[in-house]
Amino acid sequence: MIDIDQLEQETLQQISQAHDETALETARLAALGKKGAISALLATLGKMSPEQRKTEGARINALREKATLALAAKRDELEEKSLAARLTCEAVDVTLPAAPNGLDTGRIHPISQVLEELTAIFADMGFSVAEGPDIETDDYNFTKLNFPEGHPAREMQDTFFLAAGGEEKKLLRTHTSPVQGRTMLTEKPPIRVICPGRVYRCDFDQTHTPMFHQIEGLVIDETTHLGHLKWVLEEFLKTFFEVKGVKLRFRPSFFPFTEPSMEVDVQCKRQGGEIRFGEGEDWMEILGCGMVHPNVLRNCGHDPELYQGFAFGVGIDRLAMLKYGMSDLRAFFEADSRWLDHYGFRPLDIPSLLGGLSA
Numbered sequence: 001m002i003d004i005d006q007l008e009q010e011t012l013q014q015i016s017q018a019h020d021e022t023a024l025e026t027a028r029l030a031a032l033g034k035k036g037a038i039s040a041l042l043a044t045l046g047k048m049s050p051e052q053r054k055t056e057g058a059r060i061n062a063l064r065e066k067a068t069l070a071l072a073a074k075r076d077e078l079e080e081k082s083l084a085a086r087l088t089c090e091a092v093d094v095t096l097p098a099a100p101n102g103l104d105t106g107r108i109h110p111i112s113q114v115l116e117e118l119t120a121i122f123a124d125m126g127f128s129v130a131e132g133p134d135i136e137t138d139d140y141n142f143t144k145l146n147f148p149e150g151h152p153a154r155e156m157q158d159t160f161f162l163a164a165g166g167e168e169k170k171l172l173r174t175h176t177s178p179v180q181g182r183t184m185l186t187e188k189p190p191i192r193v194i195c196p197g198r199v200y201r202c203d204f205d206q207t208h209t210p211m212f213h214q215i216e217g218l219v220i221d222e223t224t225h226l227g228h229l230k231w232v233l234e235e236f237l238k239t240f241f242e243v244k245g246v247k248l249r250f251r252p253s254f255f256p257f258t259e260p261s262m263e264v265d266v267q268c269k270r271q272g273g274e275i276r277f278g279e280g281e282d283w284m285e286i287l288g289c290g291m292v293h294p295n296v297l298r299n300c301g302h303d304p305e306l307y308q309g310f311a312f313g314v315g316i317d318r319l320a321m322l323k324y325g326m327s328d329l330r331a332f333f334e335a336d337s338r339w340l341d342h343y344g345f346r347p348l349d350i351p352s353l354l355g356g357l358s359a
């Protein structure tokens, strides 16, 4: 005959000593599993006399009940323990500084940043972005833009001509103005584009590099006039330099592709090696512009009797230097990571008119 009290003691002890889920399951099987000791006891009930069944049955059932409750209690206890252990080892100290990653070390080059700023400004005024090839034909770079054959202006730009070959004379474009022609030949007015890109001239000193960047603006429709040009340039410069207003001075000039042509000076204040825009009585030349020459319109498939418009061209690198205070253009292209760390922008500082251009 099995000693029920002893079995109870053993079973409860095994359960209480179980230190993990596996040990607890072993204890459960040993007591209540198909071949467990309590299950075996229950199986003996059938062979008992009715009186014996009354007394013994009640004891055996009570034992089963106790074991079941003890198992459940132990399971809860083990679950709580393992949760507490996980919470301790997976704890996150939110006060620790974030681990360094690409966002902290990578930098956006000032030219890319300024280009994004310009795109945001002009997109807001309804301009879209057009691009053209760096290797350009003599025709697009000069002829279509009304530079006469043999005209000294062709040499004025210190052009890198490519070795002759093929039918067309090729060169590295000296300005972004050829994208004007490419756009006019493929799009119908109204045209409102900016054309950013690399340009090349044989020149090298503190403020000149053989490759630099320009952005061209072009507006063509039936009624656009000089007043619109002035407004666009004012809006652009004051937004770009993040000042309340700028005074501009338009000086007559000459470009073969515009008539009249103008150079634009922007009001500034020079003080202790610093330049501030939107104040002062000094002037700084900043860009060239004008009304698109009728010959250019004609060369690019538009009737100058029907259409007119303006164009302007600005150096992107120069804008970056003026806004962010670099003094040597050559450093832009030296890929010195110390320079980039200092003058570069964080990848998520994406310029927007709402969030701030250089915030």
Ligand code: DAH
Pocket (backbone or CB within 6 Å): 174, 175, 176, 177, 216, 217, 255, 257, 258, 287, 288, 289, 290, 311, 312, 313, 314
């Ligand atoms: N293409 C000129 C240059 O590289 C800049 C320029 C001047 C562009 C006047 C224009 C313009 O569109 O109207 O010096």
